[in-house]
Amino acid sequence: MNAFRLLRKYISMLFQSAMEYRASFWLTAAGHFIVTFTSCISVLLMFERFGQLEGWTMWEVLLCTGAVQTAFTLAECFGRGFDTFRQLVRTGGLDTLLLRPRNIFLQIFGWRMDFTRIGRFLQGCFVMVLAVSHLPSLWFPAKLGVLALMVLSGAAIFTGVFILGATLCFWTVEGLEVVNILTYGGQEISKYPFDIYKKPYLVFFTGIIPYACSFYWPLLWLTGRSGSAWCILAPVLGLLFLIPACCIFKLGVRHYTSTGS
Amino acid sequence: MSGISKTFRVVQRGQGLRGAAGALFHREYREIRALRNVSFDVPDGALVGMIGPNGAGKSTCVKVMAGILVPSSGTCEIMGYVPWRDRARYVGHLGVVFGQRTQLWWDVPVRDSFELLRDIYRVPEDRHRRKRERYTDLLDLGDLLDRPLRQLSLGQRMRCELAASLLHEPKILFLDEPTIGLDAVSKQAVRTFIREINRDDGVTVILTTHDTADLEALADRILLLGHGQLLYDGTLEGLRARYDTDRTLTVRFTGNAGDVTPPGCTLISSGEGMLVYRIASDTVPLAIAQLAGALSLTDVRVEEKPVDEVIATLYRDLRIQ
Known part of the structure; x- marks a missing residue:
């Protein structure tokens, strides 16, 4: 059975598990849906006060916010196994996974997912749809395609950061706040266009943790600020980030098998 | 599998807050030899x-x-x-x-x-x-x-x-x-x-x-x-055979016992028509033969220690507990 079908099987079983606690599931999902509005409210308040941000209109920024939100939620849902990887190491579950002749990444993805994030996902989509409906210049299939690409690419990069965070578990059980800075912090920073920050931020989030490749650069193209093809390619290039992330994780696994801790 | 050894390095920490703070800057490792040359x-x-x-x-x-x-x-x-x-x-x-x-x-x-x-x-x-x-x-x-x-x-x-x-x-x-x-x-x-x-x-x-x-x-x-x-x-x-050679021998008999203790036996208790000895496993047949000659036996029971006890004794003797 190929990897893709196995992943589908994992997803259906995880969903089945989640449905064993139906009430809890829907309440948590609804909670996520409501709470996430605060994230947009902060953007709205900003525009209430200033009218515009470095030349960006409210709907343009909300489009970015929605895309970041949706991407992050996808990563939190499907990358949950890496987000909570510490438990897997501590309970010895990782040993069980290593004893199976299957790709370790596939198994960690399949170990845990959090479908209650559907609440946030819908909220993110809702904001994006609202923003698009106020931006007629986006009503072309190509532009909407790039928007979808932004979300997928962003989700992959957030997942990559979760993988890097998980790798830390092999060496330390403390000091995981650093990871939160990069995930939650990254999400918070990327929801505005990088024009409002100082230059080094853009460099860091393009070259090191490439959130800007997923969101900022293609947004320039979407809103007609740049015609460069690089802006459309950026989300794809950002995916390269996953290669070192996975390699480092593999190193972590090797360290684990030589120390057993 | 031959000559397998495994040594873990474990961070040795001082006690209390001071030890914990110390561990942030300076780590001492203690080696634990989990496996030594196992084949x-x-x-x-x-x-x-x-x-x-x-x-x-x-x-x-x-x-x-x-x-x-x-x-x-x-x-x-x-x-x-x-x-x-x-x-x-x-x-x-x-x-x-x-x-x-x-x-x-x-x-x-x-x-x-x-x-x-x-x-x-x-x-x-x-x-x-x-x-x-x-x-x-x-x-x-x-x-x-x-x-x-x-x-x-x-x-x-x-x-x-x-x-x-x-x-x-x-x-x-x-x-x-x-x-x-x-x-x-x-x-x-x-x-x-x-x-x-x-x-x-x-x-x-x-x-x-x-x-x-x-x-x-x-x-x-x-x-x-x-x-x-x-x-x-x-x-x-x-x-x-190697670590538990003692047996408990219990005999029941009718009539008078007198003083019968076959060689290699230690009498540990006696009662009405009953004697209990501790005895090395290899002398059991000889002892039973002698007792059978001296007494009119009705029942003979030879017991070995429960495995649990053997293992516990073993752990103690080998000082691995």
């Missing part, structure tokens, strides 16, 4: 029991053999693979049960967990069904399969766990304390099953346990580990 050889189809007090290195040993721990030195070859080097290709031939964890899913019916394992190990459906039916039969899983794991008792869970670990027809089965926490009936079922799959399917079984009854019921061969060293390798009888 043994297990033939195909064997059933081997590993015993030893907590921390003796049993789990480390199993982890090395399962390929999820790289030893500091030594070599190991199982079925032509070096476990830790060829892990990806090798682990498909293994079944592993850790008594304290589960590989089944908590909230879905056991049957679905089995199906997931089928897909993970790429077992064709017809073979999977055949195996599942066989184990359902042997372990009496019948109506358990359609219930989620969380609704099962510990014993039922372990039976499902055993079936799960064998669905992909592994050649080798590692069992880490398979009977821990089970009631008498479940233990019995688990033991019978392990016997059967070893005998009928030719699965090589290596189990660790603290329950000496497991060893009596199952193991053809025992490996005793202490402080990371292999201290004994042989049968349970051999272990007894």
